[in-house]
Amino acid sequence: MSQRPSSAPDPLKALLQAQGLQQPSATFTAALTRQVVARYAAAPIAPYSAGTWLGKAILLVLGSFLGLVMYLLPLAKGGVLAPSLTAAVLGLGGMLWVFEHARRPQSKLGTS
Amino acid sequence: MDFFQPPSADDLLLRQAGQGQPQALAQLVQRYQALAYTVALRVVSNAEDAEEVVQDAFLKAFAALGQFQRAAKFSTWLYRIVYNTALTKKRAQGRPRELPLTPATPEPAVTSGDGWAAVRQADQQKYLALALARLPADDALVLTLHYLGEQSIAEICAILGKKTSAVKMQLLRSRQQLEAALLQLLPTEHQHLL
Structure with missing residues (x-):
């Protein structure tokens, strides 16, 4: 079974522990930390700015079209077109929201 | 991992490091570098080579984190990588280097x-x-x-x-x-x- 160093006073253990662990130089530790972080920290999210702007433009056009349909067409005709337009606006809006808020940074750990 | 046991500090750090959080990565390095360095130093008997071994071992460990079996502790897995890397380094040196007459000792804290x-x-x-x-x-x-x-x-x-x-x-x-x-x-x- 796994055996931990006993908790009873052990002079050899005390002597070794008084000596402590060897430490690498502070310069080395700082350089290693920087290297690990630079290599494996997740890159900040690059927003899909072009896609987001295009999506917002389409959303605006669809929204305006929906408004026009509701305002200009009589209820009988507008009632047929309005639900699909509303669904399109909501769907596209939802997709944009997911793109902007729900994406997580991709870590590079364990990938090489 | 035991389902009923709360995640250990190591597990949390590993999870955060897995998400690429810089603080968690830095903390893992800080937490394990001293024993990793001491292990490397005991094998290669040279401060410069020991630092090289520690650097290689940490990079290898983080690169292969996907292969880490959570059944073992991260520290055990890391020290094994350090030990193997140090052995490879020692073999590459061929003849073992002479130990310094007065081995480096940490400055005692008064x-x-x-x-x-x-x-x-x-x-x-x-x-x-x-x-x-x-x-x-x-x-x-x-x-x-x-x-x-x-x-x-x-x-x-x-x-x-x-x-x-x-x-x-x-x-x-x-x-x-x-x-x-x-x-x-x-x-x-x-x-x-x-």
């Missing part, structure tokens, strides 16, 4: 105003470092892992790739050798130390 106590502590550390340097590298390594690194016998077996009985025997022999080395270096003061 905790009180008692100057004599500080001198005594510094002397103790110097002679202990000399005694450890007289031991075969593997024996000094086992003592370091068990008493300084607080690694269990099972963990040492996993790190060194040895059987339990072999590690137990080695630990016993290393203790006796260290005591003998201290006795040789400090024939009169030895009894006050141990």
